[in-house]
Amino acid sequence: MEKCVGSYFYKNHQLMPASSFEQQLTDISNCIYEVIRVINGIPLFWEQHMHRLNKSIAPKLLSCDFSSSDIMKPFKELATVNNIANGNIKLLIKSSSGHALNQWDLFLYFIPHQYPKTRDYKEGVKAILFRAERANPNIKATNVDLRSVIAEQLELRFAYEALLVDPMGMITEGSRSNIFWVKDQRLYTAPNNRILPGITREAIVQICMEKNYPLIETEVSLNQLPQMDAVFLTGTSPKVLPVRIIEDQVFESASHPLVQDIMKAYDKMIDNYLKHFR
Numbered sequence: 001m002e003k004c005v006g007s008y009f010y011k012n013h014q015l016m017p018a019s020s021f022e023q024q025l026t027d028i029s030n031c032i033y034e035v036i037r038v039i040n041g042i043p044l045f046w047e048q049h050m051h052r053l054n055k056s057i058a059p060k061l062l063s064c065d066f067s068s069s070d071i072m073k074p075f076k077e078l079a080t081v082n083n084i085a086n087g088n089i090k091l092l093i094k095s096s097s098g099h100a101l102n103q104w105d106l107f108l109y110f111i112p113h114q115y116p117k118t119r120d121y122k123e124g125v126k127a128i129l130f131r132a133e134r135a136n137p138n139i140k141a142t143n144v145d146l147r148s149v150i151a152e153q154l155e156l157r158f159a160y161e162a163l164l165v166d167p168m169g170m171i172t173e174g175s176r177s178n179i180f181w182v183k184d185q186r187l188y189t190a191p192n193n194r195i196l197p198g199i200t201r202e203a204i205v206q207i208c209m210e211k212n213y214p215l216i217e218t219e220v221s222l223n224q225l226p227q228m229d230a231v232f233l234t235g236t237s238p239k240v241l242p243v244r245i246i247e248d249q250v251f252e253s254a255s256h257p258l259v260q261d262i263m264k265a266y267d268k269m270i271d272n273y274l275k276h277f278r
Contacts, residue, residue: 124244
């Protein structure tokens with residue numbers, strides 16, 4: 001069940017009490033959404049999230065198109081009334097039940113978040129393999145059943161993330177993150193048409209270009225897994241997070257110089273964004 005943090009949420013630009021949240025949002029299947037990290041009251045990479053949101057909306061034939069300014073005022077008010085300066089906020093668009101496709105409801109609300117601990121960045125986290133692939137990976141849409149099954153497996157196996165494996169044995173992405181692999185000072189990540197291209201992933205691609213790190217867009221197979229030198233996840237909550245274990249395969253990702261350099265470069269990119277945000 002979807003949860004709302006704080007005392008208020010927005011529905012169609014109307015501020016509403018959190019006590020009515022479950023009644024107003026009873027079903028989140030097949031919804032379009034974005035999760036944005038808020039740091040010191042600033043929504044990180046806000047413009048990029050709005051751009052991706054509109055790209056996800058287009059195939060659904062919804063008659064709505066959002067600019068950064070459309071949602072910025074409700075966001076600021078919601079952060080103020082809830083007194084939340086740091087956390088994750090979710091923007092969700094749902095087709096109105098019983099109406100035509102171009103009828104929709106917009107929800108904006110803070111959600112529970114769990115960021116990696118300092119130890120996770122220093123040592124790396126555990127990931128598991130999960131046989132699944134998204135029906136339409138380029139659209140950030142809810143899949144309640146898949147999310148529920150994966151969450152159960154992660155809890156059962158004390159893992160941070162599940163890496164999705166397609167029928168051909170190719171590892172495409174995480175259930176809530178993108179994946180980068182390192183081998184012989186080269187980076188590998190699945191091509192855009194095979195994954196949901198994350199905002200953090202785009203930033204890492206930019207960093208690789210600026211630093212002249214060779215980046216090859218291709219999936220890594222299960223057979224290639226033991227050959228990799230390092231692996232890290234990217235996402236809204238984890239940022240750049242080294243992986244220590246995938247099933248029984250151990251990696252020294254957290255101490256790998258290239259991974260360390262990318263982690264520092266991304267943190268610097270965040271600092272610059274926050275400094276110049278208007």
